[in-house]
Amino acid sequence: MTNITPQIKPNESRRSKFLKNVKEATKKVTLSKEQKLKLIRQKEAYQEFKYLPEKKTLEDKLAQFKEILTSQSAEIYECYENQINEKLEEILKEKPYGHDLLIGKNNKINSPKNSAINFIEVESFEKNKENYNLNCALTTAFAAASETGTLFLNSGCENPTWLNYLATCHIVLLDKNSLCQTYEEAFAKGKKEAELNNKPFPPRSINMISGPSRTADIEQTLTLGAHGPIELIIIVYTSERED
Amino acid sequence: MSNQTFEKQVNQTPTLEDASLSKNASSFNERAHAALLDEKLQQALSVIPSGFVGKRTKAKAALPEFSELSDQAVRIKNHTLANIEGYLEQFEAAVQKSGGQLHFAPEPQDALDIIDEICATKDAKLIAKGKTMVGEEIGLTHFLEDKGYETVETDLGEYLIQLRDEMPSHIIAPAVHLTRENIRKDFLKTHKNLAKDRKLETPADFVQEARHILREKFINADIGITGANFLIAETGTSIIVTNEGNGDLCQSLPKTHIVIASLEKLVPTLEDATVLLRLLARSATGQSISTYTTFATGPKREEDTSGPEEFHIVLLDNGRSKMLGSEFAEMLRCIRCGACLNHCPVYQNLGGHAYGTVYPGPMGSVLSPHYFGESAKDLPFASSFCGRCNEVCPMQIPLTKLMRKLREKPLTKRTLFAKTSMYVWSQLAKRPRLYNLTMKAVLPCLSIAAKQNWLMNKVPGVKAWQKHRTLPTIAKTNFQDAWKLSCKKDSSQENKRVKKEGQGK
Numbered sequence: 181m182t183n184i185t186p187q188i189k190p191n192e193s194r195r196s197k198f199l200k201n202v203k204e205a206t207k208k209v210t211l212s213k214e215q216k217l218k219l220i221r222q223k224e225a226y227q228e229f230k231y232l233p234e235k236k237t238l239e240d241k242l243a244q245f246k247e248i249l250t251s252q253s254a255e256i257y258e259c260y261e262n263q264i265n266e267k268l269e270e271i272l273k274e275k276p277y278g279h280d281l282l283i284g285k286n287n288k289i290n291s292p293k294n295s296a297i298n299f300i301e302v303e304s305f306e307k308n309k310e311n312y313n314l315n316c317a318l319t320t321a322f323a324a325a326s327e328t329g330t331l332f333l334n335s336g337c338e339n340p341t342w343l344n345y346l347a348t349c350h351i352v353l354l355d356k357n358s359l360c361q362t363y364e365e366a367f368a369k370g371k372k373e374a375e376l377n378n379k380p381f382p383p384r385s386i387n388m389i390s391g392p393s394r395t396a397d398i399e400q401t402l403t404l405g406a407h408g409p410i411e412l413i414i415i416v417y418t419s420e421r422e423d
Numbered sequence: 424m425s426n427q428t429f430e431k432q433v434n435q436t437p438t439l440e441d442a443s444l445s446k447n448a449s450s451f452n453e454r455a456h457a458a459l460l461d462e463k464l465q466q467a468l469s470v471i472p473s474g475f476v477g478k479r480t481k482a483k484a485a486l487p488e489f490s491e492l493s494d495q496a497v498r499i500k501n502h503t504l505a506n507i508e509g510y511l512e513q514f515e516a517a518v519q520k521s522g523g524q525l526h527f528a529p530e531p532q533d534a535l536d537i538i539d540e541i542c543a544t545k546d547a548k549l550i551a552k553g554k555t556m557v558g559e560e561i562g563l564t565h566f567l568e569d570k571g572y573e574t575v576e577t578d579l580g581e582y583l584i585q586l587r588d589e590m591p592s593h594i595i596a597p598a599v600h601l602t603r604e605n606i607r608k609d610f611l612k613t614h615k616n617l618a619k620d621r622k623l624e625t626p627a628d629f630v631q632e633a634r635h636i637l638r639e640k641f642i643n644a645d646i647g648i649t650g651a652n653f654l655i656a657e658t659g660t661s662i663i664v665t666n667e668g669n670g671d672l673c674q675s676l677p678k679t680h681i682v683i684a685s686l687e688k689l690v691p692t693l694e695d696a697t698v699l700l701r702l703l704a705r706s707a708t709g710q711s712i713s714t715y716t717t718f719a720t721g722p723k724r725e726e727d728t729s730g731p732e733e734f735h736i737v738l739l740d741n742g743r744s745k746m747l748g749s750e751f752a753e754m755l756r757c758i759r760c761g762a763c764l765n766h767c768p769v770y771q772n773l774g775g776h777a778y779g780t781v782y783p784g785p786m787g788s789v790l791s792p793h794y795f796g797e798s799a800k801d802l803p804f805a806s807s808f809c810g811r812c813n814e815v816c817p818m819q820i821p822l823t824k825l826m827r828k829l830r831e832k833p834l835t836k837r838t839l840f841a842k843t844s845m846y847v848w849s850q851l852a853k854r855p856r857l858y859n860l861t862m863k864a865v866l867p868c869l870s871i872a873a874k875q876n877w878l879m880n881k882v883p884g885v886k887a888w889q890k891h892r893t894l895p896t897i898a899k900t901n902f903q904d905a906w907k908l909s910c911k912k913d914s915s916q917e918n919k920r921v922k923k924e925g926q927g928k
Contacts, residue, residue, distance in 0.1 A: 408668030
């Protein structure tokens with residue numbers, strides 16, 4: 181048995197007092213016939229609503245995705261799936277961060293041996309606590325939504341959440357076919373994948389990332405790299421056989 | 424009223440006594456007065472109209488479905504609030520299913536005690552805190568500090584005001600009232616380990632220094648506390664949006680993650696949350712989406728190598744259930760975007776501190792009397808009722824209507840003089856003929872009196888008005904007479920048409 185301190189359990193008397201207050205308040209609401217009808221109509225409209233912007237082709241989505249993310253100071257590269265390693269070497273050569281690249285376990289990359297990049301597989305944050313100012317880290321997005329240039333990342337051992345935030349330069353891999361148009365599509369994709377892999381959905385964390393970290397708290401002036409990455413680099417890859 | 428003219432009028436009589444009222448002023452009027460005389464504050468506030476307001480307009484225009492989404496957002500919240508009991512139970516079950524704990528806190532003290540209990544059990548020393556307005560509402564940081572925990576605000580704006588021991592002056596930009604000069608002094612005073620002659624000039628210098636200082640706190644924190652922008656009933660998920668990524672570090676590095684939220688943050692499903700997310704950032708900062716939007720569900724899973732081992736959500740009521748059953752229920756739709764603050768001419772001129780509570784601006788003028796009672800009783804009067812807040816609210820909350828209702832409430836004791844004069848006026852206003860007759864008698868007196876300042880000063884209630892403005896010369900005939908006369912005199916086609924329209928109304 182592991183030695184975990186017992187969790188604090190919720191207090192029952194606070195719970196019943198809270199729910200009693202809510203119950204009493206909802207009882208107080210007396211609605212006229214008209215108001216009731218209005219609520220029913222609202223409920224119907226609420227259930228029918230779907231956000232459906234004009235459908236875009238994959239290329240249009242990619243164009244929109246690129247345009248928005250570039251305007252948010254992110255960098256985007258495209259390549260074939262079997263060229264990811266070369267692309268990474270090429271990118272890191274231009275950057276002042278050295279050759280180390282932190283990745284999760286069982287990552288897409290598969291840590292090629294003959295690479296100029298030194299892939300370091302990490303596990304828990306505890307084990308890496310000593311050198312927390314990471315230079316470069318790489319994680320994988322399960323989907324992206326072009327409507328606002330947003331990446332969707334799951335937590336898990338192949339994608340430790342802390343890599344997304346502690347690195348100065350954050351690199352994200354995205355399969356071009358995972359590029360959706362809306363948030364709803366992206367979530368549906370995540371749900372489907374979880375079902376296929378027999379995992380619960382949602383996982384501990386889903387991170388929607390739309391650019392490098394920023395703040396405007398000093399005199400409303402936009403400044404990059406507040407607590408998280410100063411640079412966000414996205415590699416959109418396609419499998420070779422695509423026509 | 425434009426910013427400049429208002430300032431000018433007040434600055435006609437700048438006195439030192441006025442400025443010294445600022446710190447300990449107990450009423451909104453006193454604090455407002457001091458804020459207008461504070462040159463540094465005025466300088467800091469001058470960026471609001473050009474920043475937030477312009478960016479929001481652009482962001483809204485770029486999303487053609489904005490009003491459609493806003494309608495749906497209103498329906499989502501109305502539906503959730505009408506069925507809140509069921510959704511609370513569903514949420515509780517979902518949180519437990521994912522391995523987390525949901526704690527109900529009817530009063531602020533309950534929430535504080537729960538959090539203290541968790542921290543004590545975990546033997547916590549250092550707590551990293553993300554930005555949470557509910558936390559501000561219950562004074563969480565001060566409470567934890569008093570209990571002996573080192574508690575660090577990690578949102579840059581919140582950190583800046585923590586150094587000064589101040590209240591946030593804006594719900595999404597807590598340090599909007601500070602200038603670089605203020606911040607420089609605070610950094611030099613607090614970060615003593617760093618070189619005294621280091622460069623602290625550009626915003627990037629300050630951000631880098633704060634990043635360096637705060638990162639160490641994230642790494643060593645025992646507990647991470649965040650707020651929640653939304654809670655999802657179906658999955659037991661809490662959602663936070665940040666631009667800095669501080670909230671994400673708070674909830675992914677420490678071993679225990681505590682969420683402090685209030686009951687009106689609930690929405691039924693993930694899809695409902697996405698509708699609201701599309702409105703939130705656009706209305707708040709004018710971004711299409713905040714840089715980081717993070718969904719947290721339960722503690723880390725068995726196969727995960729990192730993430731918190733415990734996940735607690737503390738759900739606060741503090742007067743909200745009372746609002747639920749009252750004529751102020753609509754206010755619970757608020758998603759705290761701050762658009763009503765940014766567009767409010769009163770807020771733009773005074774900043775948040777004049778309101779004296781953590782929720783300033785129009786939304787605060789409705790909320791604060793409910794949450795803080797007597798101490799916020801004069802806030803519903805802190806509005807010119809121009810109605811811009813109603814227009815920009817993505818949740819379509821009729822803010823001025825709600826403030827008007829609060830003004831009607833007997834929160835403030837009216838003087839006998841105010842009561843009688845209001846009564847007389849209302850009786851007059853209901854009787855047009857009598858009103859006209861009275862005005863005919865009063866107007867000539869007024870035009871004489873207007874030229875005699877000493878005389879006007881004798882009239883009760885007029886002296887304060889006279890201090891900054893002179894009474895304009897009153898026209899000889901009143902509007903009603905002038906209208907009748909013009910209708911009679913002019914027989915041209917144009918005027919006949921106007922008359923017809925006038926009668927039609």
